[in-house]
Structure formats: C-alpha cells, structure tokens
Amino acid sequence: MAKYSLEFKMKVVAEYLSDTIGYKPLAKKYNMKDTQQIRRWVNAYQTSGIKGLKRSRQNKKYSVEFKLKAITLYESGEKSYQTLANELGINNPSLIATWRSIYLSQGIKGLSRPKGRPPIMSLSKPNKRQTKQDPPELTDLEQANQRIKELEYELELQKIKNEYLEQLRSLRRQKAMKTKQESSTNSVTKDIP
Template sequence: MAAYSYEFKKKVVDAYLRGEGGYTFLAEKYGVKNRRQVLNWVHYYEELGDDGLKRSRKNEAYSFEFKLGVVESYLTSEVSYQELALSIGINNNALIARWVNDYRAAGPDALRDKKRGRRAKMNSSGKAVNIQRQDDSAPVDTSTEHVKQT
C-alpha cells in the first residue's frame, strides 16, 4: 500500500499553493518523512495536475527503444531524473534512475525485456518435453571486465 493517499498529498500541495508554508514546514506539520517528498508532489502537481499525485495502477510496459532513448537523453543532457520524468509524462523518476543504472552496469541489453515465468516441462498429454527458449537478444555480458569499461 502507498504510504500517502491521493487526498493527503492533495491537501499538502494545496496548503503549499495557498502559501501556508515552505516544504520543510509543511513536511513537519503534516508528518511527511522528508521535505523533498513535498517538493516532488508540488512539481508533479504543477506539471501533470491531479494525475501527478495519483498512484499509477497500470503496469506500463515500455519498449526497448523508448528506454534507450530516455537513458541517452539523460546521459547527453544536464537534466535531473525528475525533470526528465516530467517532460515525458512519467511520475516515477526512480524508474528512470533504475534504467540508467542498469545501462551503466550492463550496457544497452540490460534495458531489453526479460523473459518471465517458468519453462514448460510437460505438454498437455502429460508427457515430458524438452523446450529450449529462443532468445531474440544477444546475451548480456556482465563480466567484471565489461563493467569496468563503462
């Protein structure tokens, strides 16, 4: 469950916009753990409106090309994770940080979708089958030599 509800975030943001205090004061007044959280809520609200404060319930799947483009734009520009997230309409800047860290650790292949679930061991008639997965992508080199190069 989310630590703060939409209604609570909206109340804190409204208090800030009415001029009741700064980020630190409002964080202490409403019991928010960190003033940075209040600052993020205000920025997301100003850029995305009410949707910036709501917890996204959709499990969005981003393509490899989209992730790679976001990572490259972060690495080539001097924008923060939050500014980049707001510019592309994502209200989770930690997601971009994870993509960048994965890219730095293992290269672009780390941004490809991973296969999920177990391999099928039996067919419908109950006989064991030997299924080998066909992998679309090249193997990811996670050796220490590759990591040291980046």
C-alpha cells in the first residue's frame, strides 16, 4: 500500500471539498486504484480535522477488550462501521468488520492472536521450557465469554430438543385422533343393518 504525505492528502481533500470534482475523477487524476482511500481521508478530515489525516495506522495495536467493545457497539446499535470508527478514533472502518468476522469464526482467541507470521523456531533441539509449557490462562473476560458461548450452545440444543418433542407430541395426537375417528366410523357402520 502506498504511503501518502500529509500535504498530498490535504491537497486531495481540499479539491474534493471545493465541490468542483468528485471521488472518481480525483482517483483517476492522481492515478489511485479506487475511491475508498480518498473517501477515508475526506471523512477523517471532516470528523477530526488535520489531526485525522495525521493519524497513522502503523504499529497501532488494539487490545482484545477494545476490539470486543467495537464489535459489541456495532452489533447492538444502528451505526455503520464508518460512524463507529469515527467515534472510536479508528482511521480504517474496515478494521471493525475484520474483527467482527474473526470473532464470529474463531471467537475471542482469534482476536488475541498477533498479526503476521509466527517467528521461525530455531533449528536446535527444543529445551525443556519449550516442550513443557502450560497453555496461557484465560482472563476473566475470556472465561466469561467462553462460558456465554457454552451456555448459548446448550440453549440452542435445548430449543432443538423442545421442537423435536413438540413435533412428536403433535404426531401422536394426530395418530390418536385418526384412530379414534376410524373406530367411531367402524362402530357406526356396524350399527347399520
């Protein structure tokens, strides 16, 4: 991804805000792949001024709690990723979408994994410390979230079981009524000479 100077960003934003040129012509004029970058710059400038354009995504690390807060706010509200990113001071709203996707597919453990490739292990023999390492203990928040997931799973199983039993009861009632109707029909036909 190309790095752009603050002056360049200001120039592009100023051109857009002058209402003489749109996103697509600007992207074409400056030989940019698409309009998304320009849209982000304009939004960052409109919400935070020059400070918004100075923000750097480089080396910015977000805690698991912060990521969970962002995901929860998105899922509980009617805010777009962009609006939420503005409120939380995140320069790239697609980060929230990425975190949400990871959380839905991998759970909280996916959010706590470091970015990038894992370090290459040394070729020498592993020492005792490397071979006999206990897994890291979960934080209280992670334990609570894990327990919530377990309870949600149990609840879903119980719902399925209840639906199954209700269907079974319904079938038994239908069968009993059908048998009752057949027996009453048979008794009526016996009475007719």
